[in-house]
Amino acid sequence: MALIKSGALVDDPWRTVSDQADLATDEVPQIISLERWQQAEGGPRGWPRRLGIRFRSDQSPALVAGDLGRFEIVALEFPKFTDGRAFSYARLLRERYAYRGEVRAVGNVLRDQFLFMLRCGFDAFEVDCERPLEAWHQAVAEFGVCYQPAADGQIPAMVRRHRQPGKERQEAAPETRAAATTLGSGAGE
Numbered sequence: 001m002a003l004i005k006s007g008a009l010v011d012d013p014w015r016t017v018s019d020q021a022d023l024a025t026d027e028v029p030q031i032i033s034l035e036r037w038q039q040a041e042g043g044p045r046g047w048p049r050r051l052g053i054r055f056r057s058d059q060s061p062a063l064v065a066g067d068l069g070r071f072e073i074v075a076l077e078f079p080k081f082t083d084g085r086a087f088s089y090a091r092l093l094r095e096r097y098a099y100r101g102e103v104r105a106v107g108n109v110l111r112d113q114f115l116f117m118l119r120c121g122f123d124a125f126e127v128d129c130e131r132p133l134e135a136w137h138q139a140v141a142e143f144g145v146c147y148q149p150a151a152d153g154q155i156p157a158m159v160r161r162h163r164q165p166g167k168e169r170q171e172a173a174p175e176t177r178a179a180a181t182t183l184g185s186g187a188g189e
Helices: 034-039 061-070 085-096 111-120 132-140 157-163 167-184
Strands: 002-005 008-010 030-033 051-055 073-078 102-107 124-127
Touching: 030 034, 034 051, 034 061, 051 061, 051 102, 061 073, 061 085, 073 085, 085 102, 085 111, 111 124, 111 132
Parallel strands: 030 051, 051 073, 073 102, 102 124
Antiparallel strands: 002 008, 002 124
């Protein structure tokens, strides 16, 4: 799997650990499941300092809302194309819980969803495709204007339009006047 962060392929220092495996006591950052976290009741001594948590699509981050500050990464799983609950969970993490760590999309992460994942608050993506970086850049460049507010902080079109009414018209006016002058002067005749 390739990992994309900030529009670049990066090495992934994190290791996802199964529920049956022993946690490494070295400094290797590790991602554990929600079940493992709940069984340990907040993490026993000897756990790695750098810890992440992975949620299945039927598990809400609200289950550990009070502990979110203990995790550097929250990995949200997309088990199949038709299950979009992780989009909502990413927004909850960013907007309701003010989570500032990495929100990683894992599982069935598709090129057509990259931009929407970004808008919801994801900032890292485990992808399995031939040319992941090329697909990434194409996907995020497809739309330059958004219509609704989201976790990515982009200014929606309606807000832009009403923020400074007339400014767009004033900026366009010199070009429009120059074109009208050229047309009206008989140029090209």
